Amino acid sequence: MRKLQVLFFLVSVYGTFGQNVSSPSKNILLGFKLTSDGKPTYSVNYKTKNIVKESMLGIALKESQSLESDFKIDSISQKTLNEIWHPVLGEQLNIKNNYNEMVVAMTQLSSNRKLNIIFKVFDEGVAFRYEFPKQEKLNYFIISDEKTQFNLTGNHKTFWIPSDYDSQEYSYNETKLSEIDNSKLDMNNGIGVKTILSSFRVQSPLMMKSQDGIYINIFEAAVVNYPIMHLDVDTKTYGLTSNLVPNAIGDKAYLQTPCISPWRTIMISDDARDIVSSKMILNLNEPSKIEDTSWIKPMKYVGIWWEMHVGLSTWDYAGSQNAQNAADGTLKPSGRHGATTKNTKRYIDFASKNGFDGVLVEGWNVGWEDWFGNWKENVFDFTTPYPDFDLKAVTDYAKLKNVKMIMHHETSGSVANYERHLDRAINLMKQYGYPAVKSGYVGRIIPRGEFHDGQTMVNHYNFVAQRMAENKLMLNSHESSRPTGYSRTYPNYIAAEAARGTEFNAWSVGNPPMHETILPFTRLLGGPMDYTPGIFEIKMSHYDLKKTEQVHTTLAKQLALYVTMYSPLQMAADLPENYEKYPDAFQFIKDVAVDWQDSKYLEAEPGDYITVARKAKNSEKWFLGSITDENARITEIKLDFLTPKVKYKAIIYQDGKTADWKNNPINYEIKTMQVTSKSKIKLILASGGGTAISFEPIK
Numbered sequence: 001m002r003k004l005q006v007l008f009f010l011v012s013v014y015g016t017f018g019q020n021v022s023s024p025s026k027n028i029l030l031g032f033k034l035t036s037d038g039k040p041t042y043s044v045n046y047k048t049k050n051i052v053k054e055s056m057l058g059i060a061l062k063e064s065q066s067l068e069s070d071f072k073i074d075s076i077s078q079k080t081l082n083e084i085w086h087p088v089l090g091e092q093l094n095i096k097n098n099y100n101e102m103v104v105a106m107t108q109l110s111s112n113r114k115l116n117i118i119f120k121v122f123d124e125g126v127a128f129r130y131e132f133p134k135q136e137k138l139n140y141f142i143i144s145d146e147k148t149q150f151n152l153t154g155n156h157k158t159f160w161i162p163s164d165y166d167s168q169e170y171s172y173n174e175t176k177l178s179e180i181d182n183s184k185l186d187m188n189n190g191i192g193v194k195t196i197l198s199s200f201r202v203q204s205p206l207m208m209k210s211q212d213g214i215y216i217n218i219f220e221a222a223v224v225n226y227p228i229m230h231l232d233v234d235t236k237t238y239g240l241t242s243n244l245v246p247n248a249i250g251d252k253a254y255l256q257t258p259c260i261s262p263w264r265t266i267m268i269s270d271d272a273r274d275i276v277s278s279k280m281i282l283n284l285n286e287p288s289k290i291e292d293t294s295w296i297k298p299m300k301y302v303g304i305w306w307e308m309h310v311g312l313s314t315w316d317y318a319g320s321q322n323a324q325n326a327a328d329g330t331l332k333p334s335g336r337h338g339a340t341t342k343n344t345k346r347y348i349d350f351a352s353k354n355g356f357d358g359v360l361v362e363g364w365n366v367g368w369e370d371w372f373g374n375w376k377e378n379v380f381d382f383t384t385p386y387p388d389f390d391l392k393a394v395t396d397y398a399k400l401k402n403v404k405m406i407m408h409h410e411t412s413g414s415v416a417n418y419e420r421h422l423d424r425a426i427n428l429m430k431q432y433g434y435p436a437v438k439s440g441y442v443g444r445i446i447p448r449g450e451f452h453d454g455q456t457m458v459n460h461y462n463f464v465a466q467r468m469a470e471n472k473l474m475l476n477s478h479e480s481s482r483p484t485g486y487s488r489t490y491p492n493y494i495a496a497e498a499a500r501g502t503e504f505n506a507w508s509v510g511n512p513p514m515h516e517t518i519l520p521f522t523r524l525l526g527g528p529m530d531y532t533p534g535i536f537e538i539k540m541s542h543y544d545l546k547k548t549e550q551v552h553t554t555l556a557k558q559l560a561l562y563v564t565m566y567s568p569l570q571m572a573a574d575l576p577e578n579y580e581k582y583p584d585a586f587q588f589i590k591d592v593a594v595d596w597q598d599s600k601y602l603e604a605e606p607g608d609y610i611t612v613a614r615k616a617k618n619s620e621k622w623f624l625g626s627i628t629d630e631n632a633r634i635t636e637i638k639l640d641f642l643t644p645k646v647k648y649k650a651i652i653y654q655d656g657k658t659a660d661w662k663n664n665p666i667n668y669e670i671k672t673m674q675v676t677s678k679s680k681i682k683l684i685l686a687s688g689g690g691t692a693i694s695f696e697p698i699k
Contacts, residue, residue: 021102025123038071046268055149062142067115071106078102088293088491089568091599097283113137124278125267134258143253148242156208163201163230165245165451169500172518178235200233207521215275217267221284223484228453248449273601276520285485295472298568298595303360304338306573309506310543313338315363317386339363340388350576352401360406364389371412377446379412382425395432407434413443426471436474453481465493483527495530495569499523502532505551513552513688514607514629521606532573533561538665554665556655557690562592563625564612570594588653600641613641622695628685635683642677648695650675661688
């Protein structure tokens with residue numbers, strides 16, 4: 001279904017000019033005007049309330065007159081789009097794309113250069129981008145800064161992580177805008193590197209709530225051939241200004257006309273569910289460039305991964321103490337290597353027995369003895385296995401058991417090295433039938449001086465996705481820049497990490513109980529996250545009595561995360577033997593779907609709780625996940641999302657009566673009841689807890 005209406009106005013204005021465009025529902029109004037000196041500005045209202053007061057727009061150019069003022073308007077055009085499109089994999093079968101658009105075409109009087117600003121206003125927010133038309137006066141150019149402002153109207157409650165051009169792996173802070181100050185934080189980004197940047201700079205997406213209950217989210221969409229946007233914060237005026245990640249010599253972006261910037265987005269609603277369920281970021285990306293998508297499949301997997309994080313085995317074959325021997329070509333086994341042929345077959349057996357699609361193996365290839373800390377460019381070749389990992393034997397065994405193997409490519413930040421070896425690595429995957437790869441970018445980027453969030457690296461991540469697509473392979477990137485909806489354009493980019501994941505619970509202070517209630521309002525707005533849930537042995541003292549680290553959830557919450565944290569690629573991250581100790585709870589992980597026909601966000605409050613119900617694709621089964629922060633919670637849920645006049649068997653996996661994320665996390669209970677669409681269910685969530693429910697029609 002597609003509806004298109006176009007209105008066109010031709011004007012020639014040298015002074016102040018105002019023009020408005022509203023959302024289809026009329027709840028959001030965006031105003032645009034030029035100031036008396038020709039500076040473009042915009043403002044945003046929601047239901048008559050001013051959300052963004054007059055804010056400047058513009059681009060600063062290196063060694064050239066900036067595109068910030070002295071503009072006249074050449075024309076203004078408006079149109080409406082209302083369409084339905086179908087994602088290859090997703091939270092729902094149909095996605096509505098409905099907005100009103102306004103394009104303002106301008107010329108800078110003193111330079112005769114042209115700049116267009118495109119606005120799209122959806123029911124859940126606004127988006128705008130800069131467009132640089134093909135023109136005689138502007139061909140190749142360098143952006144030194146982007147001058148986009150977001151001047152907010154209050155001291156909102158804010159969920160933020162500090163600006164780090166190399167990582168998003170931080171716990172969220174919950175403060176007022178005026179209290180943002182990352183100089184007081186431990187800026188260790190989780191890869192062993194201290195980061196010192198502006199004390200008043202944060203990363204987007206930035207989630208906020210005003211004192212009168214308006215939810216505001218500032219983010220971006222369709223970042224292609226452009227750096228990631230961070231935000232400078234004025235804690236006194238509550239103003240935000242875009243901060244583009246520089247390259248090694250301080251430039252922000254190298255462009256040639258015609259070209260466009262990413263979309264700058266502002267989501268607004270008085271209902272938090274509108275934010276977390278929004279598909280605006282996806283809608284702002286181009287449709288799929290892959291014609292035949294039949295090979296793009298959702299996957300549920302296990303793997304040799306968590307055992308290294310908890311210290312039972314190592315990624316390296318020889319041990320880091322033998323790094324010099326490795327360099328000399330004289331590898332001596334340490335006896336603690338995880339990625340052995342024998343161990344991999346054990347995981348394959350477990351996957352086959354329990355109906356999992358794939359097995360990931362980290363540490364299979366030569367190079368881990370000296371992979372991090374020495375800033376070496378040539379560490380991995382992505383094709384040479386360790387002596388104790390037989391690629392052919394593993395592949396043959398997996399085929400026999402009807403299990404797919406998932407490749408692992410850790411680049412150690414050496415991007416040029418990875419690109420040099422990429423085609424050979426892809427050929428190896430195709431030779432042995434690997435359908436997907438997990439890539440990693442731990443450490444500082446080589447070439448030195450580049451950042452994970454810079455234009456060069458954004459282009460690299462997108463290039464790898466495109467190259468994988470050309471070879472019908474799926475991609476799951478870790479330590480990459482956070483996604484901005486590019487999975488619509490390349491749906492083989494099946495998932496990414498790009499946030500603080502589960503592994504931090506194994507060897508650090510961990511992720512606080514509120515962490516997973518914030519991620520759906522921030523990181524997951526840009527695309528699926530490989531969060532690696534499903535940890536059953538919560539306390540690390542299980543492996544070493546001296547350890548005090550633990551996962552900051554109950555076991556029941558780990559089950560609920562499979563529903564609340566959307567990804568078509570879901571890992572059962574714990575060890576096989578831990579699942580075998582709790583087979584009744586493990587049943588939910590075996591049953592839960594990873595690709596969905598419909599999703600209903602029933603309750604949501606950032607930092608506090610979220611409850612989601614999802615219907616499995618090509619099935620009548622529904623699954624529900626509900627999680628809370630450190631506060632225990634009781635709520636009642638209507639089941640009106642179920643098909644009317646159909647009886648369902650509800651299997652409820654919930655926190656036990658004495659459950660508590662810190663003191664008694666593995667206390668859970670399972671009960672079964674019969675329900676219909678007219679039923680209600682009371683959910684009882686412990687501190688740091690959750691509830692997971694499967695609904696199956698009774699025949």
